[in-house]
Amino acid sequence: MTDLTLSSRLGALPYDPAPESATLAHLRQSYGLFVNGEFTAPESHEQFASLNPATEEPLASVAMASPLDVDRAVVAARRAYDKVWSKTTGTERAKYLFRIARLIQERARELAVVETLDNGKPIRESRDVDVPLAAAHFFYYAGWADKLEHAGFGPNPRPVGVAGQIIPWNFPLLMAAWKLAPALAAGNTCVLKPAETTPLSALVLAEILQQADLPEGVVNIVTGDGTTGAALVDHPGVDKIAFTGSTDVGRLIQERAGSAKRLTLELGGKGANIVFEDAPIDEVVEGIIDGIFFNQGHVCCAGSRLLVQESVADEVLRRLLRRVDQLRVGDPLDKNTDVGAINSSAQLDRIRELTSWGEREGATRYTSSCALPDKGYWFAPTVFADVSQSHRIAREEIFGPVLSVLTFRTPEEAVAKANNSKYGLACGVWSEKGSRTLWVAQRLRAGVIWANTYNKFDPTSPFGGVRESGFGREGGRHGLEAYLDV
Numbered sequence: 001m002t003d004l005t006l007s008s009r010l011g012a013l014p015y016d017p018a019p020e021s022a023t024l025a026h027l028r029q030s031y032g033l034f035v036n037g038e039f040t041a042p043e044s045h046e047q048f049a050s051l052n053p054a055t056e057e058p059l060a061s062v063a064m065a066s067p068l069d070v071d072r073a074v075v076a077a078r079r080a081y082d083k084v085w086s087k088t089t090g091t092e093r094a095k096y097l098f099r100i101a102r103l104i105q106e107r108a109r110e111l112a113v114v115e116t117l118d119n120g121k122p123i124r125e126s127r128d129v130d131v132p133l134a135a136a137h138f139f140y141y142a143g144w145a146d147k148l149e150h151a152g153f154g155p156n157p158r159p160v161g162v163a164g165q166i167i168p169w170n171f172p173l174l175m176a177a178w179k180l181a182p183a184l185a186a187g188n189t190c191v192l193k194p195a196e197t198t199p200l201s202a203l204v205l206a207e208i209l210q211q212a213d214l215p216e217g218v219v220n221i222v223t224g225d226g227t228t229g230a231a232l233v234d235h236p237g238v239d240k241i242a243f244t245g246s247t248d249v250g251r252l253i254q255e256r257a258g259s260a261k262r263l264t265l266e267l268g269g270k271g272a273n274i275v276f277e278d279a280p281i282d283e284v285v286e287g288i289i290d291g292i293f294f295n296q297g298h299v300c301c302a303g304s305r306l307l308v309q310e311s312v313a314d315e316v317l318r319r320l321l322r323r324v325d326q327l328r329v330g331d332p333l334d335k336n337t338d339v340g341a342i343n344s345s346a347q348l349d350r351i352r353e354l355t356s357w358g359e360r361e362g363a364t365r366y367t368s369s370c371a372l373p374d375k376g377y378w379f380a381p382t383v384f385a386d387v388s389q390s391h392r393i394a395r396e397e398i399f400g401p402v403l404s405v406l407t408f409r410t411p412e413e414a415v416a417k418a419n420n421s422k423y424g425l426a427c428g429v430w431s432e433k434g435s436r437t438l439w440v441a442q443r444l445r446a447g448v449i450w451a452n453t454y455n456k457f458d459p460t461s462p463f464g465g466v467r468e469s470g471f472g473r474e475g476g477r478h479g480l481e482a483y484l485d486v
């Protein structure tokens, strides 16, 4: 399709380092489980280390919750529900949520550094996206807490009870906010299970809940691994499970939860970013970059399949590759960094495995010439051209900084190719022509569709998928429904 040799590489502009200070994180050496308003030792006294993926060094030691600990947390949540939270008025619940939102803002710089250290994402993103959006979710749902009877779910919508919430490592604090804010606004109590590789921002959030004087047991945070999550899913005292993570684990949870519990699943994706020939190419290139390289591509709704109209494909690819080569990859704490570290060695292995299939199946690989640090988990931004729909890199979620480029000739073909996926989370459409964008959007099978932009999130806007991307919506008025008995 195109000549991939770059005759005029611009190379990254030289920037002096501008690192944020790691000391702002104020991490403790060791964290217990947050149960009934206190940090407590796990019954086994077993701890594990959370690493900084950019250096492979341990950041803090974290408690491993066993099924007995999960039981303790569920019992605390049930007691708090029966005795306190179900009797707390919406107006009072709103005050707590506002307070939590304000405290997140007050401790924003610290939280951004903690998130970047623990996850590997660039400080620019944790500072400008993760933390402000987490606060925004609490502010937004604070506004709903005393207006539930006007939310369109009948005159007296009731909470579900105790919610078990399991979150992944790609947006640790933000996913905690997506889960906790609507649940608390609707009057539920919670047991939250962060991901094994990124528990630290949730534990700082636990300190914030203490600062906010949230009644004990209303939110409990149990750190651990997949077995901790499984114990939460299996616990008979949990009324509802909210899960964000991989499609495989989501399927397992659906089987185990059966009909005994309410369930919402936010799973994987293979988002199509569709570019028509009339779209402004320079803007499109920024949108493609944001769609796939934001958060190292560890984004369920990433625009990981670029569908570009054949008439402009060579030009788009030429400009895209030049831009990819300028991305600054490296120290996540540096404010100039565009692409940080891969979150874990396991995820790095998965990205390497799938990209090797890209070459094996005949796609043309372009890898950024950026230098990578010696220590830590890194993967250079990569684009595959000449991809066909049957390639694994066009079908499977890579969850890394890897873009697959396909072409189309007509809007019908664009829609058919975009929908040729087992997933259905998000898509982007780029065109100057509004009527074409609407025509395409109406035919795409995806929960979220962006027009002339990508990866835009807002607490007022519902988010979620169809097909193997899961079911249920988070955000907006729709996000309340999962936590109300309607």
Ligand code: NAP
Pocket: 166, 167, 168, 169, 170, 193, 194, 195, 196, 197, 224, 225, 226, 227, 228, 229, 230, 231, 233, 244, 245, 246, 247, 249, 250, 252, 253, 265, 266, 267, 268, 269, 299, 300, 397, 399, 425, 465, 469, 470
């Ligand atoms: P994952 O392995 O499914 O893990 C997600 C969470 O589930 C983690 O807290 C994990 O704990 C826990 N878990 C693992 N096994 C479990 C089990 N048997 N029962 C209950 N809980 C269990 O996914 P991940 O690797 O962390 O995240 C990447 C995936 O999540 C990608 O596929 C991505 O598309 C998807 N994702 C989707 C969305 C969305 O909104 N749709 C958002 C973000 C990510 P441990 O970490 O301790 O193993």
Ligand code: MG
Pocket: 050, 051, 052, 053, 117, 118, 119, 197, 198, 199
């Ligand atoms: Mg970590």
